[in-house]
Amino acid sequence: MDAAISRILSDVVVDTLEKLAFLFAAPLEGPAPEDTRELATVRVRFSGPVCGGMQLSLSRSVLAELAGNMLGADDGSALSADEQHDSLRELINIICGNLLPMIGGGTAEFNIQTPFIPAAGTSAAGEFAPVNAVSNLSVENGVCLVSLQLEGPVPTQGPVVKGGRMAGVAGGVES
Amino acid sequence: MAVNVLIVDDSAVMRAMIQKTMILSGLQLGEIHQAANGREGLETLERQWIDLVIADINMPVMTGEEMIEHMQTNPSLRTIPTIVISTEGSQARIDRLQRKGVRFIHKPFSPEIIRDTVKDVLGREVFHGRSH
DSSP: OOHHHHHHHHHHHHHHHHHHHOOOEEEOOSOOOSOOTTEEEEEEEEESSSEEEEEEEEEHHHHHHHHHHHHTOSOGGGSOHHHHHHHHHHHHHHHHHHHHHHHHOTTOOOEEOOOBOOOTTOOSSGGGOSOSEEEEEEETTEEEEEEEEEESOOOTTOOEETTEEOTTOTTOOOO | OOEEEEEEOSOHHHHHHHHHHHHHTTBOEEEEEEESSHHHHHHHHHHSOOSEEEEOSSOSSSOHHHHHHHHHHSTTTTTSOEEEEEOOOOHHHHHHHHHTTOEEEESSOOHHHHHHHHHHHHOGGGBTTSOO
16 A cells, blocks of 8 residues: 555545535544445546556445535435436546546646446455555545555656655655 | 537536536526537537537547547637636646647636636626626
8 A cells, every 4th residue: 555645645535525516525533334335436447657447435425415516406315326426427537637647747648438337246345456545534424435556656757746746755656 | 699608528417517607607608508528519519509619538439639639620610719627637638738729627627717717718798797
């Protein structure tokens, strides 16, 4: 597990939830819930200087709020499953799109595939195990669990943050 | 003057968010058309009079960048003002789009960014009250 990339991942997830849907997140205290039945999961794959995938699981109550806030609906739970899943796909798309330049560098070009909802019954770890970075957050009355898998080494410029490169990881990170 | 807008994004939720933002911005809206990818966007452009295109980049079937390249080869489409709203983070790709005269807005966006960018592109004349 890479602590530096996990920190960047958490920052991006918190920022995206707040700007996209006025949802405020904080680091999850304690372990992630083992029962994943109350979680809605979405995955996305990407290619470029570094390839890999991301998985995001969100409490269904938070997903309803996410979709409701994105669409300006008073009651997000009244929205259709398609609308809620579309909101979830857009959330991971934005998180992934904002994260990758911070890992691969601002000049790197990534191609993000269309996010997808995995079939029911797929293992919680999913196809992206083992993971390189994790962000477990509490959001409203639920959780947001994000994991990132990178295939191969991170480009030599290493993770970057606004205003400069992160100290301590400039030499790149072996996944 | 009412502005006809084409919103091209593979996410129906994102299209709805952008449409709502456009309505709230005070823009004098005419018709709002939607397309789920670049191919559908081009088909709409062939059939409808469009004053402003708002497009995503990463879409199935045809990307927003490919759609803009097609628009540039068509004399009747190449002058339509285009704004890309995307998660794209590559400065190289953003620069390439901007060299084609495209404006760029990063997701997640604020309603004010969209309003101000549209105002820059189309002018204040197309906004109600003109003081927004």
